[in-house]
Amino acid sequence: MCRWLAYSGSPLLLERMLLEPEHSLIDQSLNARLGAHATNGDGFGVGWYGEGQMPALYRTTRPAWNDPNLAELSRQIRSEMVFAHVRASTGTAVQQTNCHPFRYGKWLWMHNGAISDFQKVKRELVLAVAPDLYPEIEGSTDSELFFYLALTFGLERNPPAAVARAVGFIEQVGQGHAIAHPLQMTVAVGDGRALWAFRYASSGRSRTLFYSSDPATLRWRYPQNPIFREIDDRTKLVVSEPLGSTRGVWNELPNAHSCTVRNGGIEISAFKPAASI
Template sequence: MCRWAAYRGEPLFIEELVSSPAHSLIEQSVCATRAKTSTNADGFGLAWYGDRPQPGRFRDVLPAWSDCNLKSIAHQISTPLFLAHVRAATHGATRRDNCHPFVHDTWSFMHNGQIDHFERLRRTMEQRLDDAHFGARYGSTDSELMFLLAMQFGMKERPLEAMAEVIGYVEKLSLDMIGSARVRFTAAFSDGKSLYAVRYSTDAFAPTLYAGPMGLDGGYCLVSEPLTDDSEAWVEIPAGSAVILSDDGLNVANFGPLQPDETKPALEMAV
């Protein structure tokens, strides 16, 4: 299972999540404590937003702990919104095109989790993509494919509903083709303005997600596991939830799968 961290707030140096904390993302790439796989050595990546709408991106196949360029970039870049990821591969070879985050237009996306029997579902899922989104698929992972399907399902206009429709589509496809379905899905995605995250699983083992304040100005980070030992600083996001970080602060909503074009609402604000 992968590890990731994301931030939205006043500009912050990327190293404040990636390399500086006691349990930074680089440290998690060596020794994750709340994942089935403790080592995440199959590449890493960053996506960050600055003066232009499209995100900058840096990815490589080296383990995060062994790349001096990652530490240098994280030390120099200050940004109000970024996503960072270290990979433990479940589907897709160890190559740069399979490293998160993935980007399309102004959107960025990263994921921790898996689709059972993806190798049998992949062809049908790819056939669901229209020509434009199929042409934007460079890697071979389930993560990138789900991201592009969400873009096709209307992520620009309704990001969380589109993601709920993708999960609903994959679950139904798996039930129809395999006779069972299991999707474990904890993801973060952004259009450069708001930051979204989802924690969901068809079983009781949704990949972990935590939220915590960062800095003195109302910024927040979302992480696979806490960056420090201060347990009071971190709140675990329940499974079946979506998180929205925007100018209105941090909001949590209930989240569940939908079939594409289903009319009932996908989200209800959690109390």
């Protein structure tokens, strides 16, 4: 499937999180250790918040390890919130509009996982998208449709509740088609001020997700590490798999849980699908 990274904190060059770590997202595009596939070469994307009212996107179908433009951009772009994703398609076309992250207004969305038997349930899921949102769907992935279902169910008002309703609806539709395990997911969504991440699977065995430890503690433990000196205390990373092997940096988010990163703090909560109506 895919690997992703979501960053919130002090303004940081993209290269510091995307290119330089021991097991960077670029390395994961070739050599993922905890994903369903070792190679994630069906495109990649980066979304970041800067001067404009909407986040910027750079997405391409080229493999992340083979795009010199990514290195050029990463040396110059500095942001307080970054979403990055390397894709392994679960069956939909390799095209730019299918590359994550997806954007709607100020919102960014990334997904690792799949809606099971997507072609069986696609029509019913599409028809549930709000009519005013439907024209905004550009690609053909289950991930983008999942995003627009969450928007339909109130993402802009209450992200955790909307994602829970979208998951509940997908499971309801899937079960109506005798699909035993309708959804596998880790999801990140953000609005430039806060980010939310979710780990869940209908089967109970979800893909991995990790969040970073408190920067002040890391500076105390590793005073010579330059990246820990560079970031401030509000900095948090949520990742599909750890970016390195330094002890104490990464904490696994439990299955069927979510985390909210806001104002430098992180809140961990249990996650449960909710009825969509």
